[in-house]
Amino acid sequence: MSESSSSAHPPLTFRRVAAALVQWFDSDHTPDGPEKMRQEPDKVDWMRCIPFIILHGGCLGVIWVGFSPFAAWCAVALYVVRMFAVTGIYHRYFSHKTYSTSRFGQFLLALWGATTVQRGALWWAYHHRHHHQHSDDPEDAHSPHVHGFWWSHIGWITSRRNFPTDYSKVKDLAKFPELVWLNRFDTVIPILFAIGTYVVGSLLAAYAPQLGTNGPQLLVWAFFISTTALFHGTSCINSMAHLMGKRRFNTTDDSRNSFILAIICLGEGWHNNHHRYQSSTRNGFYWWEIDITYYGLKAISWTGLIWGLKPVPQSIMEEAARADHHATIAAAERAAHSHPEYSSLKKVVPAAAAIAVATATAAQANLPKKAEGPAIHKDVSSLNHPDAKTPPSA
Numbered sequence: 001m002s003e004s005s006s007s008a009h010p011p012l013t014f015r016r017v018a019a020a021l022v023q024w025f026d027s028d029h030t031p032d033g034p035e036k037m038r039q040e041p042d043k044v045d046w047m048r049c050i051p052f053i054i055l056h057g058g059c060l061g062v063i064w065v066g067f068s069p070f071a072a073w074c075a076v077a078l079y080v081v082r083m084f085a086v087t088g089i090y091h092r093y094f095s096h097k098t099y100s101t102s103r104f105g106q107f108l109l110a111l112w113g114a115t116t117v118q119r120g121a122l123w124w125a126y127h128h129r130h131h132h133q134h135s136d137d138p139e140d141a142h143s144p145h146v147h148g149f150w151w152s153h154i155g156w157i158t159s160r161r162n163f164p165t166d167y168s169k170v171k172d173l174a175k176f177p178e179l180v181w182l183n184r185f186d187t188v189i190p191i192l193f194a195i196g197t198y199v200v201g202s203l204l205a206a207y208a209p210q211l212g213t214n215g216p217q218l219l220v221w222a223f224f225i226s227t228t229a230l231f232h233g234t235s236c237i238n239s240m241a242h243l244m245g246k247r248r249f250n251t252t253d254d255s256r257n258s259f260i261l262a263i264i265c266l267g268e269g270w271h272n273n274h275h276r277y278q279s280s281t282r283n284g285f286y287w288w289e290i291d292i293t294y295y296g297l298k299a300i301s302w303t304g305l306i307w308g309l310k311p312v313p314q315s316i317m318e319e320a321a322r323a324d325h326h327a328t329i330a331a332a333e334r335a336a337h338s339h340p341e342y343s344s345l346k347k348v349v350p351a352a353a354a355i356a357v358a359t360a361t362a363a364q365a366n367l368p369k370k371a372e373g374p375a376i377h378k379d380v381s382s383l384n385h386p387d388a389k390t391p392p393s394a
């Protein structure tokens, strides 16, 4: 930077640094207004990101605190419990409202979600709804096709323009002051959570020394390592789920279904399904599409804390069946053409392809029959009917 330009802008630089420091604790502090901030070009705000860098750097603490099986298992357990909060709460409740709860239940869910250290529920929901509106087009804040892999994975959350929450786009949530407070002071719960791991570790060192852990060790494993892994696991959906896997539905974006991502992210890997139909509580549309978040939400619904889990409509299941059928035919045709040197296959595969084509034609001609589908779909529809259960009093 030239001397003249630096002397021309010192107040701006100072104001930016000061604003970033305040934003560590008050994320709604935007001296020039959130709208102006959102208009800025994509650029990493290093000052604002220092807590995020500390989160990653804290993992190196393992060099000093060492390892114990107990601490490592705590890190795994808190990864799973909080990945469920990201997927089942921030995503399937706050972003898409795929089920209902009471106001108190909603507050409990927001508290649970805040332990994930992925900012407030309203910030998360606003950006996620924006992603669905602009998936893989230039407006999308985290498309690997528009901005490249690393920007979609981690870069976008370090950019100044993505820090503010646009409350006008999440009015259904912004009408609850308790949610707005948690969203504004989004470091409060993470700091309490981190202190909690340290306190529990210290108590265990004093009262259960056989576990071999202590305050600093549990802080590093259960907070820093677990939370960093949780961040990157979640980010895989922004980056990898638009690059890796199969596309069942011909959506306008490049979302994909991936078994591996579905395991890492407890069901969110069925991302192409989700982009096709966002309002259902389940992302895995069939029993073999493992969706641990959905099983968890279903179990919680038995307690009465949440209710009205939304099913996948029959029309979408029919569309899925047709898409799978066409994919099978295409695969058979490819196989018939790709290995002409195998004489036996030469006879069998084209015949199989011909049968498949004939079956597809017949299936299309008899769509209502297809609509009955496998029993699993009927189960879900009846279990999740919004009227199946009356809400408990708030």
Ligand SMILES: [Zn+2]
Pocket (backbone or CB within 6 Å): 131, 135, 237, 241, 242, 255, 271, 275
């Ligand atoms: Zn997506």
Ligand SMILES: [Zn+2]
Pocket (backbone or CB within 6 Å): 091, 095, 096, 128, 132, 274, 278
């Ligand atoms: Zn979504």
